[in-house]
Amino acid sequence: MSRVLIVEDEEHLAAGLKLNLEAEGHAAEVEENGAVALERLVRADPDGSRFDVVLLDVMLPGLDGFEVVRRLRAARQFVPVMLLTARSSTDDVLHGFEAGADDYLPKPFDLPILLARVEGLLRRRRWLRGDEADGLEQELDEYRVAGRCIDFRHQVVRGGDGAADQPLTVMEATLLGYLVRHEGETVSRKTLLEEVWGVRQDTDTRTVDNFVARLRRYIEPEPARPRHLLTVRGVGYRFAGPPEGDS
Ligand code: CA
DSSP, X not given: OOEEEEEOOOHHHHHHHHHHHHHTTOEEEEEOOHHHHHHHHHTSOTTSOSOSEEEEESSOSSSOHHHHHHHHHHTTOOOOEEEEESOOOHHHHHXXXXXXXXXXXXXXXXXXXXXXXXXXXXXXXXXXXXXXXXXXXOOOSEEEETTEEEETTTTEEEESTTOOOEEOOHHXXXXXXXXXXXXXXXXXXXXXIIIIIOOSSSSOTHHHHHHHHHHHHHHOSSTTSOSSEEEETTTEEEEOOOOTTOO
16 A cells, blocks of 8 residues: 655545545545645655655645755655646746656646556656566666766665765656666657656656756766766667776
8 A cells, every 4th residue: 555645725636636546545645735745744754754655736825836845855855746737838847847856747637647647656666666576677776887876776876976875766766777777779758758757648858858967967977068878869868888897
């Protein structure tokens, strides 16, 4: 059973989500105020073990959803977050990802789609933690590149000129793992959206660019001149491992 926190101030919507998540076998709790939800997630649950996923509305009393997820990540709490946004403009979506959200769904949404996306986040989290194979093969526990060690199991990048460990969100770790496993192959943005996010039409491909820009900051000594997370113009991205003899 997974535990879901629903942060939503529209009472009927929150109640409907709770009912349906419970019908799917999850435990669900509702919080209607952004500031109170943040307090609950950070102070009462510093290691992020109480909830497995957070559904976070953007327009909320107290603090808006963008600010909640930004402060959550600043507090180094990395529970998977799906933003529910009534405003589906691309800028809002990118703003959400930049703040540290893992996924988003524009309102109004179809319930089966929401439930499928929640399952997707839960499955990726279990997969990264090695809790179950679930049809996905996790071949990688660790990978060393540019003086850093990417620890997929614990979702963290260690090392890099004495820098502090950089925790990864579920989707950052999943995307990085996918590119590393396909080392040397050019992968299109569309393929990444399908394989990593599990979405087909409704996500802007700039989502991928936004995540890659973040990952470069974590693993590239010079993020503006990447040597490992390479852009393939007009197509997508290619991961290049360390040169022979290097580690
Ligand atoms: Ca709202």
